Amino acid sequence: MCFVQEEKLKDKPGYEHLNEPLHVLVEAEFPEDIMNARLDHAVTILESLLKPVDESFDNYKKQQLRELALLNGTLREESPSMSSPSMSPSMSPFNNAGMKRAKTGR
Template sequence: MFRMDSNNTHSIADYLAQLLKDRKQLAAFPSVFVHVERLLDEEIGKVRSNLFQINGGAKEPMNLPEPSGDTVSLSEKVYVPVKEHPDFNFVGRILGPRGMTAKQLEQETCCKIMVRGKGSMRDKTKEDQNRGKPNWEHLNDELHVLITVEDTENRAKVKLQRATDEIRKLLVPSVGNDGEDELKKRQLMELAIINGTYRDSSSRGLVMPQ
């Protein structure tokens, strides 16, 4: 396996592009290299997590206690600060291209993450038409992220807290020295990788193990 420099976004993206290319080639031999497929999928997951580190901070693994008690359903609403930042595209930042950012957080936290409330739908005309109808009550509320989880209570609380913390980080507008949203740049980078249009920037940070 390659080793990457986690401080270099382009190196991480280059590495992810290579991994996805390997995964595509490996798909030509289904159920032949089972352990290699598993290891490759695990590595892809780790690299994607590095690529989407919020605010440049590494994420500590989620330590879950042993299940205790009955399964419960917990939920939390995190309101989006649209009044403080009316021109910022929070919905796009939370969801990411093709919903990839939200899906990544769902995988990491084992929670369901949904954007709800005013301004949560792309089609504003349809949103206005649905407002006030049964099952669309959330459109009367301010824009928010609804986080839900099912597990034993002791585990559900840990998962819900992690998801809430990660969403709150996404709700803090962050720009780099060039005035651009760093996370958005990474989101578009991964979209280009998946579409096969990303070009390797360099081979720096990609070295073979000794």
């Protein structure tokens, strides 16, 4: 959701969370040393995902848009720039043979 939309929705019922600072709740039942190591690793990953990235290098966004197009049936033939190993369709959770799509009644 873009910032302008967030500002418009902030005071409406159901959007109270937009007034809160960004946060993550983590619950775990591990020994403290293991939990701290895993939390440190998670913080590193989350911080890297929250840093602005030049769109030409944003592989997460490219993969999400590709998967959305696949789900919508609007996926076009891949361009050479999208055929890198990091964009492999086999990495997508939607291509997992064990996952089933929800029935939509259509």
